[in-house]
Each structure stands twice: as C-alpha cells, then as structure tokens.
Amino acid sequence: MMVKTKGVVLHSLNYGESQMIVDMFTESYGRMSFICHISNSPKAKLKKMYFQPLHLLDLEFDYRQTKCLQRIKDIRLSCNFTSIPFDSHKIAITLFLSEFLYHTTRDEQLNSLLFQYIDMSVRWLDESDRHFSNFHLVFMMRLSRFIGFFPNLENYEEGDFFDLRNGCFTKTRALHPDVLPPEEASKIGLLMRMNYESMHLFRMNRTERNRCTEIILNYYRLHVPNFPELKSLSIMQELFV
Numbered sequence: 001m002m003v004k005t006k007g008v009v010l011h012s013l014n015y016g017e018s019q020m021i022v023d024m025f026t027e028s029y030g031r032m033s034f035i036c037h038i039s040n041s042p043k044a045k046l047k048k049m050y051f052q053p054l055h056l057l058d059l060e061f062d063y064r065q066t067k068c069l070q071r072i073k074d075i076r077l078s079c080n081f082t083s084i085p086f087d088s089h090k091i092a093i094t095l096f097l098s099e100f101l102y103h104t105t106r107d108e109q110l111n112s113l114l115f116q117y118i119d120m121s122v123r124w125l126d127e128s129d130r131h132f133s134n135f136h137l138v139f140m141m142r143l144s145r146f147i148g149f150f151p152n153l154e155n156y157e158e159g160d161f162f163d164l165r166n167g168c169f170t171k172t173r174a175l176h177p178d179v180l181p182p183e184e185a186s187k188i189g190l191l192m193r194m195n196y197e198s199m200h201l202f203r204m205n206r207t208e209r210n211r212c213t214e215i216i217l218n219y220y221r222l223h224v225p226n227f228p229e230l231k232s233l234s235i236m237q238e239l240f241v
Contacts, residue, residue, distance in 0.1 A: 003063045005029060006078055008118050010102040012051040021069065022051050023102060025118065026059070030109040034061065035069040050075055052085070053098035054122050078119075081126045089239055090125060093136055096232040100140065103227050104147060104220060114146040124196050131200035134209065136236065138194045140216045149223045153192055162188050164219050178222055180215065187212060210237045 005028035012022045015035065022034045036046045050057060056078040061070050084090045101118070108114065121139050125132060144150045152168040160169040162185035164178040169188075173179055180188070191212060194202055204212070213236065221227045 001063045002060060002073065003028065004058070004060045006115070006119070007032070007057045007059050008101075008115070008122065009051050009053060009055045009057065010098050010105070011053075020048070020051060024057070024059075025101065025105050025108065025115060027112055027115040027119075028110065029063075030111055031105055031107070033069050034072050036072055045074060046072060050077065052094075054084075054094040055081075056119060056122060079123055079126065083129070084122075084126045090132070092232070092235045092239055093125065093132075094122075096230065096236045097136060097139060099230050099232045100217075100220075103230075104143065104224055106224075108147065111146065114143075117143065117146055121196070128196075132196075133239070134194060134199040134202065134204065135196065137191055137209065137212050137216065138196060138199050140213075140220070141191045141194075144219075144223075147224075149219075151188055151192065151219075153189055156189055158182070158186070161185055164215075164222055167219075167223075178218070184211075184215065187215070191216075206237075206239075213237070 005026045007024035007026040010023045010025060012020050015021045018038055020036045020038055022036055024032055024034065026032050036051070038044075038046055038048050058076050058078045059072055060074040061072045063070060084094060105114070125135055128135075141151075149167055151162075156169045157171075159182045160171060161173050161182060162168070162180040163170050163174050164180065165174070165176060169185065170179075190202060213233070217227075217230065217233070
C-alpha cells in the first residue's frame with residue numbers, strides 16, 4: 001500500500017556499499033525504519049544528504065505491515081534549512097537531540113502531536129539567529145508532556161525536594177536515592193517556565209546548564225526503559241560558555 005507522510009530523521013547507518021538503514025519518527029505511523037538504496041547519480045531520488053540528523057522530510061513509501069524495513073518510493077525535503085547545516089553549535093544540538101529522540105521514541109506508535117512538536121521545534125531552531133543556548137533543555141523538558149511523564153509542578157513550595165522517580169515535589173526526602181535536594185529541585189520549576197521565546201531571559205553558565213542536562217537525562221533514564229548514556233553528550237557539554 002502506497003502511503004504519504006512526513007518524517008524526521010533520527011538515525012542512519014550505512015548498510016553495504018550502496019544502502020542505508022534510516023530510523024525516523026513519522027507523523028502518521030510513529031517510529032519506522034527504512035532501507036534505502038543510495039545512488040551518486042544526480043537524478044537519483046534518494047540522496048544521502050536527506051538523511052542527516054533531524055532533517056524534516058515528505059515521504060511516499062510502500063507500507064508493508066509485516067516488514068521491519070520499509071522501502072521509500074519518493075522523498076523530498078519538507079524544510080530547506082538555512083542555518084543548521086552551517087552552524088557548529090546547531091549541528092551539535094541536532095546530533096544530541098536526534099540521539100536523544102532515537103531512544104525516547106523507540107516504542108512510540110502514532111502520535112501526531114509529538115511529531116508536530118518536534119517539527120515545530122526544529123524549524124524554530126533553524127530560524128533562530130541567537131538566544132538558543134537553552135534550546136535543548138526546553139526541548140527535552142517539554143517533550144515529556146507528549147510521552148507521558150510530565151513533572152507534576154503543583155503545590156511546590158520553597159525547600160521542597162523533587163522525587164525523580166515519581167515526578168513530583170515532596171516535603172520530605174524519599175527513601176530511594178533518586179531525589180533532588182531543594183536547591184536543585186527549584187531548577188525544575190525554572191526549566192518548566194522556559195519556552196523558546198523566553199529562555200534567553202534565564203541566564204545560566206556552562207556548569208549550570210550541563211548540570212540541568214544531566215538531571216533531565218537522569219529523569220528520562222528512570223522513565224524510559226533501557227535509556228543509555230548518550231555518546232553525543234560530551235559534545236554538548238563543551239558548548240555555550
């Protein structure tokens with residue numbers, strides 16, 4: 001059955017001399033994997049450049065429900081990036097977030113709101129010319145709303161702890177070790193007040209930003225099965241003085 005949908009590239013892997021296996025999150029079917037024959041011919045429909053991290057695509061493919069790898073018939077860029085491929089900071093962000101999404105969406109089925117959030121966010125990053133040093137923090141925190149473990153921010157009072165396992169504030173420290181002390185717990189509310197337009201108002205130095213990144217990744221690690229250490233994290237940690 002031939003179907004059309006939009007997709008965002010999460011991961012690609014060379015397979016043999018002229019093929020790639022590409023993992024995407026699609027608007028109509030959720031997570032899907034494709035096997036693509038790559039040609040160097042100028043007339044080829046499938047070009048390696050299409051399958052860079054977080055590229056937004058319009059796809060037509062032959063959907064076979066029993067197949068693990070689908071075959072693309074036609075493809076084109078849904079968004080022609082004007083800055084991401086040419087900005088080293090944005091390249092590092094897309095590498096990090098594509099790896100992050102590759103693991104957090106592994107079991108996601110149809111979730112059009114999640115796709116629209118990713119699509120909107122990537123377009124915002126490409127269009128932004130400044131004030132995006134906190135982008136990955138806002139992206140990760142707000143993504144949790146779409147996959148089912150958005151933190152409960154109600155009833156927060158100064159001095160509360162934050163229970164990472166249960167995603168809520170507590171007056172007393174839980175008995176398990178996955179708890180943020182009051183000083184760091186207050187950062188959760190701060191992060192959730194940020195959005196892409198206002199995040200530049202919340203100034204952080206590199207140490208503070210990296211610590212927030214670690215906290216968010218630990219939170220995901222507790223809620224997403226088999227969530228690993230991300231290889232691209234070290235690159236992110238060197239950015240944005």
